[in-house]
Amino acid sequence: MENEQRIGFTLNGERVRARVAARQHLGDLLRLEFGLTGVHLGCEHGVCGACTIRVDGRAVRACLMLAVQADGAAVETIEGLTESGEIADLQDAFHRRNALQCGYCTPGMLVTAAELLAETPRPSREAIREAVGGNYCRCTGYHAIVDAIAATAETRIAATAEARVAASVEPAEAGR
């Protein structure tokens, strides 16, 4: 019960420690202490979505979680997600389809899109719109973003189908 506390958490796969003021939100901690400036801050009251990161596997607003609350959690930012290659296809689709211009909304948009695709492998365009409706983009007009997410969904489904065919062939081959 202090105004400052020591915390430890996993940040993009690495164990880290920090001394934080209770008043500090997680977005500021990640930017100021750890230099993860891919955590963009727009409104700091949950509305714009630019700060959206992943905590314990779920998309959350970094501006609405206190840094002290990250104690013991697994935190992933766009830097970690990029390095792991987990969303490389999604990032590639954003690039190819011009789904970013200034890029301010992009890290949050990608985290939101990644969660949508993990939960709904083939979302309708309406569902994609609803999901990204909580992330402001002042540049693209959203169409290219919706296209990029829909395209990634199709590519992944095709890849899964191919993998399934390959897997069903292999055991038979092996059994011969």
Place this chain on the structure above:
Amino acid sequence: MKAPDVAYARPRTLDEALALLAEHGEAAQPLAGGQSLVTSLNMRLAAPGLLVDLNGLPELTGIAEAGGVIRIGAMTRHRDLAASPLVAERLPLIAAAVPHIAHPAIRNRGTIGGSVALADPAAELPACCLALRASFVIRGLTGERRVAADDFFLGLFETAIGPGEILVAIEIPVPGADAVSGFDELARRHGDYALVGLAAQGRRDGVGLGDLRLVFFGVGDRPVLAGNAAAAVAAGGVKAAQDALAADIDPADDVAVRGATRRHLARVLLGRVLGRMTGEA
């Protein structure tokens, strides 16, 4: 903006949390999902001395059915309501309402307890709880009490939860096999707080609807039970209910829309929801 200086505690048990609230009095405030409270801190609309984080309390989690009642722990997140097979099957009203609350990342953190404790008059879950005749389980240092939904919402951002108390769970009587519900809202953008919304719960009664609870949100200082409209359905159908609604709600003008517009939208919404519930649509 940045939050003001504040102290923080993450108690491990409910008793510990209650003791902290008692010790620090008015200065202490429970922190649930933080999706409204941290917003207020960042905007410096709130400046508590101590935040008592409820996120580590096992007593406040879980959704379970027992003895004709579904008990939803206060720290159940909007996301967990959406994912619960029990909620989908037994409480379709809540299942229908949750996707309208904010956006995925906010639903991942925000809780039902936080939503009803905040009592935003335009929020979905308080209206659903009122329509479903929920009962609120409130714990203080001296013990536990239950408050019926009709007595829980006292005004703008005001509830029956007293100083030093924590909302532990929401208990909802399981609707019967003949239950029927309806939900809809009008917002400028999906996920925004509603301009006008309606949560309706009743049961099929021959060709009509019985025990009907029509709860409007976004039209007053708290969720509003439209008793005249509900009574009129039985007597004269949807049109009669729409006409009777004028006696139930009296929305004021505000920065978003005029009261008259809200009144009109409420009427439209009532027609839609009742139409769907009675199959007249």
